[in-house]
Amino acid sequence: MAFMAVLESDLRALSAEARRRYPAVKDGAEHAILKVRTVKLSVIGLSCLQKLIAHDAVAPSALKEILSTLKTHAEMADESVQLKTLQTILIIFQSRLHPENEANMAQALHICLRLLENNRSSDSVRNTAAATIRQAVALIFDHVVHVESLPVGKFGSGGHISRSSSVTGDVNRSINNSDMNRSWEHEIVSRGQSLMRETLTNAGKLGLRLLEDLTALAAGGSAIWLHVNSLQRIFALDILEFILSNYVVIFKVLVPYEQVLRHQICSLLMTSLRTNAELEGEAGEPSFRRLVLRSVAHIIRLYSASLITECEVFLSMLVKVTSLDLPLWHRILVLEILRVISTVVVVAYLYPYHGFCVEARTLRTLFQNFDMHPKNTNVVEGMVKALARVVSNVQVQETSEESLAAVAGMFSSKAKGNCVLEETKLIPTVPFSSAIYYGNVIMDNKEFKVFLMIIAIPTGVLYVGILVSFSCIEWILDNDASNAAVLVASEAHAITVAVEGLLGVIFTVATLTDEAVDLDSPRYEYDPVERYNGKTTVLCIAMVDSLWLTILDALSLILSRSQGEAIVLEILKGYQAFTQACGVLHAVEPLNSFLASLCKFTINFPNEAEKRSAVPSPGSKRSEALVEQRDSIVLTQKNVQALRTLFNVAHRLHNVLGPSWVLVLETLAALDRTIHSPHATTQEVSMPVPKLTRESSGQYSDFSILSSLNSQVSKSSLKLFESSAMMHISAVKSLLSALCQLSHQCMLGTSSGVGLAVSQKIGSITFSVERIISILVNNLHRVEPLWDHVVGHFLELADNPNQHLRNMALDALDQSICAVLGSEQFQDYVSSRLQDISHEMEAGDSQLKLLECSVISPLRVLYSSTQSIDVRAGSLKILLHVLERHGEKLYYSWLNILEMLRSVADASEKDLVTLGFQNLRVIMNDGLTSIPADCLQVCVDVTGAYSAQKTELNISLTAIGLLWTTTDFIVKGLLHGPTEGKETG
Template sequence: MAFTAALEADLRALSAEARRRHPAVKDAAEHAILKLRSLSGPSEIAQNEDIVRMFLMACSVKSVKLSVIGLSCLQKLISHGAVASSALKEILATLKDHAEMTDEIVQLKTLQTMLILFQSHLHPESEESMSQALGICLYLLESSRSSDSVRNTAAATFRQAVALVFDNVIRAESLPSGKASSARLSSRVSSVADNIALHDRSLASNSGEPTMRENLSDVGKLGLRLLEDLTALAAGGSATWLRVHSLHRTFALDILEFVLSTYVSIFRALLSYQQVLRHQICSLLMTSLRTNVELEGEAGEPSFRRLVLRLVSHVIRLYSSSLVTESEVLFCRFSYASQSWNPVNTNVVENIVRALALVVATIQASDSSEETLAAVAGMFSSKAKGIEWSMDNDASNAAVLVASEAHTITLALEGLLGVVFTIATLTDEALDVGELESPKCESNSMECSGQLALLCMAMVNSTWLTILDSLSLILMRSQGEAIILEILKGYQAFTQACGVLRAIEPLNSFLASLCKFTINNPNEGEKKSILQSPGSKKSETTMDQRDGIILTPKNVQALRTLFNVAHRLHNILGPSWVLVSSIAIILLTLPVPLTGSISFCFKTFKRHIWT
C-alpha cells in the first residue's frame, strides 16, 4: 500500500538522520521497519503501538530535523486512522513540548498536527484533554517567541477547534444545524430590509423554536466550559478551565462573535448557554458600551469597539425575543453613546448606525407591523408630552409582544436620531471655530480643513445612506404627529449639516427624499379618509379637487422643513435648487390660498428663488 510505503520511507529517513547522534532512535526505526512489513493496513498499525511510539520517541529527542519528520509521520498516522485512542495522552504531551520549542517550522508542524487531531477520530472528548489541546494553541498565540506566521496559524487553528467543539455540541444535543452566518454575509451586498427578511426566513426554516432544556450531555458541558472561559478572557480576566491567565481581549471577543452569530440554536435551546449569554456576555457588552469613563488598553481601541458593536447587533437581532430587557438596555446604551460619546473613529459610528438601522427595518418583517407602528408613534407622542410610557397590567400576551417590538424600534430610532444630532452639533462646532465656511457665503468649495470638519465629513459619508433609508421608511409609514415632527427634525439637521459640509450627494439625496413627502397624490380611498379625518386642521390642510393634490398634515410639516433648509442653505444649494423649486411651482398652481405659518415660510422661500 502507498500508505505503508510512505511510512517506511519516513522511517528510513529517521534512521539516516539519527545514525550519528541518536543511535537508540536509529535502532528503533529499523525495528519499526521490520514490524511495519508484517502489518497489512491502518487498522493493524493502530493495534500495534510500536509504530506510533517510534515517532513519539523521535520527537522526544527535540532535534529540529527529527521532530519535523516525527510530526509529519504522526500526521499521516492520525489522518489514516492508524493510531489507537489510548495514545492521545502521549501525543498531546509531545505536542505541548514541541510548542515550547523556539523553531518556527516545529511550531507550525505542531499546529498542523493539532488541527488534524481535532478533525480525526482522536479528537479530545474529555474536559482535561480538550483544555490541554486548546491550551497549546493559545500558548503559541500569546508566546512572545512566536513569529507572526505562527500566531496567525495558531489563531486560525483555535478558531477551527472552537467551531468543531460547537459543531459537536449541535450533534450531541440533537439541535438544528442551520446557521445565521449566511444572513450576515448577505448584509454586505443587500439592503437593510432585505437582510432582515433573509435572516428571518433562514431561521424560520430550522423547524421552529426549540424547547429550552436544562440537562446537558458531556459534550454540551465541555462547550459550556469553553464559552464561559472565552467570556472571562474577553472581559479581561483569566480562564480557569483553559489555564490561561490572559489573552488579547479583541481575539476572545472575535471568537465570541463567531459563536453567537453561528450557533444560534444552542443559545435558544439550552438553558445553561442562554444564562451565560444573559448574565455574562450581556454584562460584558453593557460595560464595554460605557461612555462616562475613559476606556484604557484594548477596550479603547477601534477594533475592540467594532467587535462590541457587532456583538450587540447579533444579540439584538438573534436573541431579543428571549432577552427583551437586556436588548432594551443595550439600545439605551447605544442611544446614550451616540449622543454623548465623541467618536474618534468613524467606523465605530458606522457600525452603530448599521446595527440600529437593522432593528428599525424589522418593522417590515413584522406580522403586526401596523400595530407596532402605531405603538411606536404612541411612545413618541408620550415622550413629547413628558409622559413616561408604560404597559397596562392586564394587557394580553399579543399586546405585550407588540409593545416589546415597538419599544425596541423606538429605542433604535432614538439612537439613530442621536447620531444625526451629534453630527449636526459637531458640524456647527466646526463652523464656529472657523474650520468650515458659513452657509451665508456664496462658495461652492468642498474642501474641509481642520480635524473636526474632516471627522464630520467622514461620518456623513459613512452613514448618510443608512440613515436616509431608516428615516424615510419610518416617515413614509407613520401618521403620528410627534414621530413625524421628530423624524423631520432629523431630516433638517442632517441636510443642513450636509450643506455646511458641501457634501453634495447626501445633500441632494436628503432633499429629494424630503420633496417626496411634501406633495401627496392619494387615491380616492385615501382622499376620502383624509377629508373625514377628525384630527385634520382646515388651516393646515389644502386640497385641490381638480388636480387631486392634497396637502396632508405630514405634507405641511415636510414643506416647513424644506423651507427651513432652503432658507439656511440658499447661498450654497446651487443645482439643488432644481429639486426644491419644482415643489414651489406646484404650490403656485394651487387654487386654494396657503394660510398660517406655511404661508410665511412659502413667501420667504419664493424670495430666495427670485433672488
C-alpha cells in the same frame, strides 16, 4: 532548519577530523548529531501523523497519547516543530479524533493558547496559533450544533456582507435575508419554552465550558478549565463576538447557553461599555471598544426578543454615548452601530456586521418590546433622536460647510460605485504614521487596502479623509486629532452615518407598511376609505407617530444645506417613502407635514443674506437684475428633483391624499406662476459633485433650469390630471375639492386692484380652473357624480365682482357643457333612446334625463340668479353654442331651455333679447325635429313672446315668420304622422 543543517554539517566535519586521534571527540560529535537530527525527525514524524489522522488511520483511543506528544513538541524551541504541532491539532479537530471529553479538549486548546501567549514564540507562530484557535472554536461549536441536532445556518449572520449603493438596497437585502430565517424564528416564538432544552450532550457541555472560560478571559480573569491565567482580552472578545454572531441557534434553544449569555456575557459588555471612568489597559483601547460595540450590536440584533431588559440597557447606554463629550472616534463607533450596514464604501469583509436601523425585523422587535410597552424606555425613539442630533449639530460646527461638502462627496462616490478618487498623491499637510499609509494597512494581522478621499474645499485647500469605516478611526487615532483635515473627514463621516441611519429607519417603516397592507410597493390600488387594523398596521402607525417629527426636522435641515445631487436624491427618496407610508396609514398630520416640507423645496425664496450676495447669472437679462429683490425668485436643480418626487408621491397616493391635495396643488400653482415670471432667476452654486446637466462653463443658465422646470411641470402635471381617469371616484372628488378650495382662497381680494398680489391670485385661479376642466374631460365616462362639484364652483366664480374671473367662469362652463354633450357616453344614451330598445329603455331614459337636465340647468340658474348683464349674455352665448353643436342630441331639457328663452323675451336690454332670439331661430330652423311633441306648444308660445316684445321691431317681424315655419312643420307631422312621429318620438 537552516541553522540545524549548518550545525549538523560542522559536527560531521569534526567527527571526521577526530576519527583516529581523538575517538572520544568523535563519539561526542556523533552523539550531538543525533540530537540535532531530532528536530528534523520530529517534523517528519508530525507530517506522517497528520496524514494518518486525516485518513482516519488512527484509533480514537490513541488521542490522549497523541496530545501528550504534541504537548512535548510544543515546548520545543524550534519554530517549524511548533507550526507542525498547531497544524496537527487543527487536523485533529477536523477528523474523527475530535475530542469528546473535557481532559482531551482542554489539553488540545491549552497547547494552542500556550503558544499564543508564550513571549518566546515568533510572530508567525503566534499568528498561526491565533488562527488555529479561531478555527478550532468554530469546529467545536459546529460539532455542538450537529450533536444537539440544531438547525444548521439559522440566525447566524456569518458570511461577508457587501455594501450596496443606497440605503434602499440595504433595506431590501435585509428583508430578503431575514425572510429565510422567519419560519424558524416563528417556530421558536410560537412554541416558546417547549422548544428550549435544559439538558446538554457531552459535546454541548464542552462547548459551554469553553464559552464560560472565554467570557472569563475577555473580562480579564483566568480560565479554570483551560488552565490559562491570562489572555489578551481583545482576542478573547473577538472569539466571543464570532460565536455570538454565527451560532445564534445555540443560544436560542439551549438554556444553559442562554443563561451564560444573559448573566455573564451581557454583564461583561455592560461593564465594558461604561464611559463614566477612565478605562485602563486593553479596555481603553479603540480596538477593544470596537469589539465591545460589535458584540453589543449582535445581541441587540439577534437576541432582543429574549434579552429584553439587557437590550434596553445597551440601547440606553449607546444613545447616551452620542451626547457625551467623548472623542469623536468613539461617538462614530456608536453611530456605526445605530445606522445601516457598517461600511460606508468597500472592505465589507473587514467588519461584517449589520447596524440595525435597516434591519426591519430587528427594528420592529425593538419598537414592539420597548416603545410600545408603557413600562419600558422608548429606545427606538431615542436612537432616532441621537442620529438626528448629529445631523442638527452641523448648524453650529465651524467647519460645517467643509463637512457638508465632504458628505456630498461621500454620497456621490457611493452612488457611482467608486470609492476612490483618481488623485493618488499624498498631501504633505496631513501627517501619516508609519502604521497607516496610502495603499495598504496592516490590521488584525491582515493586509487591507486603505482608500483616501480628496476633498476640495471652496477656499482652495485640499483635505484628505479615509472612507473605510473603522479604518477611518484607526487613521484618526494615529494622527494629530486637531488637524483640520482629520476634523473635516471625521465630522463628514459622522454626518453620513447619521443620515444613512435616518434613511434606514424611513425605508424600514415603508417596508413594514407595505407588509401591513399586503400590497406591492410602490403602487397602492385600493379603496381609499378602507383602513387597516392589523397588528403590523398598529405598529407602523405608532412608529410614524413617534418618529416623524424628529426625522422631518433632521432631513429638512440637511436637505436645505446640501447641494450634491447624490445626497439630495437619496434624501428625497426618504421623503417619498415616508410620505407614502403616512398616506397609506392615514396618518394625516405627518403626511401633511412631509408634503409641506417637500413642497417647500420645489421653489426657493432667497433670504436676506443670499439676496445681498446674489450675482446675476450669465443668462439673466440686464433688466431682470433691476427688479426689486423682494420680488425675485430663485430656482435651482434641487427644485427639479423635489418636483419629481412630489409628482411621484401624488401619483402613488392619489387615492388617499384627500384634503392634502391642497398642498400639492398650491405648489404646482406657485411653480406655474414662477416659471413664467419675469423675476425668476437661477442660483449659481459651487458643487463638489456633478449636477443633472451642466453647460461647458460648469454652471447652469437661467434658461436651462427654467426650461427644465417648465417641461417637468407641463408633462408631469398633464400626466397627473390625465391619470384621474383611473382614480377612485372619491379620490377624484377630493382632487376637485382641493382645486375648488385653492381657487376659493385666491378669489378673496381680487375684486379690486391690479397689483402683483392680485395678478398672482388670478394666476392660481386660472391654474385651478384649467385643471378642473382637465379632470372633467378625462372623467366623462363617469361625469354624473362629479358634475355638481365642477358646475357649483364655476357658478360661484361667475358671481365674482372681477370681470376677468367672470369671463373665465363662463368660458369654463361653456367648455364643460360642450365636453359632456359631445362625449361618447352621452352619445350612447341618445343612440339607445332613438333605437327604442324596450328592456333597456326605462333605465337608459332615467340616466339620460338626469344627465341632460343636470348639464343644461346651470345655464338657466346662471341667467336667473344674477343681475349682471355680461353674465346673462354669457349664459345665452353658451346656450347658443350648445344648440348649434349638440342641439339634435337634446330631448329632456327642452322645457328648461324654452322657459329660459321665454324669460329673456321680457328683458329690457336689447342685447339680451337679441341673443335670446338667436337661440330661438336655431331651434325653429334646425331643432324642431328634436323637440318632443308636448313641447311644441311651449315653443309656439315662446316664439309669440318674441313677436310681441317691443325692444326690437325686426325681431318681432322675424318671429312672426318663424311661426309660419312652425305651422308648416306641424302640418307635415299631421300628414305623415307615423313616420314623423317616430322620428320625433
